[in-house]
Amino acid sequence: MAKKPQASASRIAENKKAAFNYFFEEKYEAGMVLEGWEVKALREGKVQLTDGYVIVRDGELFVLGCQINPLRSASTHVNPDAVRTKKLLLHKEQIKRLMGKVEQKGYTLVPLNLHWSNGKVKCEIALAKGKAEHDKRDTIKEREGKREVERAMKSRHR
Secondary structure: OOOOOOOOOEEEEEOHHHHHHEEEEEEEEEEEOOOHHHHHHHHOOOEEOOOOEEEEEOOEEEEEOOEEOOOOOOOOOOOOOOOOOEEEEOOHHHHHHHHHHHOOOOEEEEEEEEEEEOOEEEEEEEEEEEOOHHHHHHHHHHHHHHHHHHHHHHHHOO
16 A cells, blocks of 8 residues: 655744834743644634643643634534634643743743644744833844845845
8 A cells, every 4th residue: 555645744824023012031831731622623723722721730731822713603512712722732841941040030931833743733933032112123223134135135126
C-alpha cells in the first residue's frame, strides 16, 4: 500500500497582537486538550486568540481567554462554553523550565497561533517579555518604513 503524504501544518488562528506587545525569547509547540465540538468549530475557523494567555497551575499549562465559538449546528446534548480553560500538553522538563522563567520578573507565556499538525491541533506558545511604549513606537516606524519601500518598488516596476 502507498503511504499517505504528510499534511503540512496549516494555520487556524494567529495572535498578531502578541508580536506587537512582546519580545519572544523561546517558542514551544504544545498539544491541546479539546472537546469534539471545539475541533469542529476550529475546522470552521471560529476561534479568537488575541486575548489569550497561558498560566502554570499545579505543574500544568492552561490557556485562558482563547475563545472558540460553537457552531450553530452543535449537538443538543452538549453545553458549549466558548471561553473554557484549555489544557496544554508539553513535556514535564519543558514545563519546569518555563515555570522557572515565568517566576522571573517581566516574563509571561503567550499563545502565538493554533495550527494543524498531522491531524491534531497544536498551539505555539512563546516565553515573552513585555515591550515598553518606546519599543512599540519603534515597531510601528519599522512597519511604516517597510510599506513605503514596498510602495516605491511597486511604482518603480510600473
